[in-house]
Amino acid sequence: MSWISKHIREGLRGLEPYQPGKPIEEVQRELGLDSVMKLASNEYPEGAFAEVQEALREEISRTHRYPDAGWHELLDAVVEVYPISRGEILFGNGANEILELVVHLLCGPGDEVVFAHPSFPIYGLLARSHFDGGRPVPLDTDLVHDLDSMAEAVNDRTRVVFLCNPNNPTGTYFTESELVDFMEKVPSDLLVVLDEAYAEFVTADDYPDYFELRARYPNLVSVRSFSKIYSLASLRIGYCLGSEEFISWMQRVRQPFNVNRLAQRAASVAIRRQDLVAERRKTNRRRMIELKAGMEALGCRVVPSQTNFYLVFAPGGSEALFDGLLRAGVIVRPLRGFGVSGSAFRVNVGRDDENAAFLSALRDVLAAVTS
Numbered sequence: 001m002s003w004i005s006k007h008i009r010e011g012l013r014g015l016e017p018y019q020p021g022k023p024i025e026e027v028q029r030e031l032g033l034d035s036v037m038k039l040a041s042n043e044y045p046e047g048a049f050a051e052v053q054e055a056l057r058e059e060i061s062r063t064h065r066y067p068d069a070g071w072h073e074l075l076d077a078v079v080e081v082y083p084i085s086r087g088e089i090l091f092g093n094g095a096n097e098i099l100e101l102v103v104h105l106l107c108g109p110g111d112e113v114v115f116a117h118p119s120f121p122i123y124g125l126l127a128r129s130h131f132d133g134g135r136p137v138p139l140d141t142d143l144v145h146d147l148d149s150m151a152e153a154v155n156d157r158t159r160v161v162f163l164c165n166p167n168n169p170t171g172t173y174f175t176e177s178e179l180v181d182f183m184e185k186v187p188s189d190l191l192v193v194l195d196e197a198y199a200e201f202v203t204a205d206d207y208p209d210y211f212e213l214r215a216r217y218p219n220l221v222s223v224r225s226f227s228k229i230y231s232l233a234s235l236r237i238g239y240c241l242g243s244e245e246f247i248s249w250m251q252r253v254r255q256p257f258n259v260n261r262l263a264q265r266a267a268s269v270a271i272r273r274q275d276l277v278a279e280r281r282k283t284n285r286r287r288m289i290e291l292k293a294g295m296e297a298l299g300c301r302v303v304p305s306q307t308n309f310y311l312v313f314a315p316g317g318s319e320a321l322f323d324g325l326l327r328a329g330v331i332v333r334p335l336r337g338f339g340v341s342g343s344a345f346r347v348n349v350g351r352d353d354e355n356a357a358f359l360s361a362l363r364d365v366l367a368a369v370t371s
């Protein structure tokens with residue numbers, strides 16, 4: 001055992017790091033490809049809004065200055081858009097930082113967090129790395145959160161429940177009435193975190209409205225992201241909406257200057273353009289419908305989704321599918337890291353030309369691996 005290994009906490013010894021999707025540059029370098037489509041990381045296929053890009057160009061000249069530690073301009077923008085006060089908002093270096101702050105604030109040795117499985121792997125990783133107390137609850141047979149079973153999994157050691165809605169990697173969602181039923185079953189002093197990174201893509205009428213529920217359930221918080229529909233993934237900025245008391249405690253454990261200047265400026269411009277968000281939502285839904293039809297025509301089972309991605313079960317069950325798509329210049333996300341085996345993969349929609357090219361590549365690769 002090495003000098004450092006013997007000092008590592010016992011519960012961390014088998015911990016595996018989070019595996020992100022392969023970057024385009026790595027695949028090009030490994031396979032000698034000139035053109036690669038990345039449909040693995042649920043990014044929006046077009047760049048940031050034009051005025052956001054212009055704001056970033058202006059902000060570049062001020063990178064020698066520390067960012068605003070209090071996010072004042074960004075707070076002004078959010079309260080213009082949402083019915084919430086400045087004291088009920090906290091920003092983070094991506095939504096991931098906020099999720100970690102929640103666990104850091106509330107959980108210690110002997111405590112537990114409850115989350116669905118398969119779902120965003122960070123929940124289990126945080127539980128394991130902080131206090132070894134994760135309690136995963138399997139999705140139901142429709143690959144939706146089993147909220148009844150999750151409520152039953154709560155005990156006197158549970159401090160946090162993470163609900164990813166819509167869920168990553170399945171794209172499925174639970175309704176407002178189902179969430180209300182869950183909230184009535186769990187203790188009122190148990191923090192329930194709605195991870196709503198994909199909320200802006202949702203078109204379902206019965207999706208939970210956090211702003212309607214927040215007054216009724218002070219223990220309910222929402223975590224959201226600028227990485228998806230706003231196209232700011234590389235700038236790493238997310239935010240949390242919750243009661244003033246909860247946010248005040250989160251403020252005490254966050255790092256100073258946790259959101260950089262470029263991210264703050266870009267997000268403050270982007271969030272004000274809800275008209276463009278609505279346009280992207282409409283375009284995304286059209287592309288999702290077309291992509292689903294194309295994959296089903298090739299014999300794939302495609303799980304219904306309210307996001308910008310699909311969970312897909314390809315015919316044949318061969319993991320050679322992923323290698324074949326890579327060699328065709330298409331990056332999708334195998335789901336072994338999410339606990340889903342076989343040829344299941346996650347694919348996000350691209351531009352119209354990218355979706356057509358992906359379907360063509362998938363047709364060819366499926367013919368090769370199932371013949």
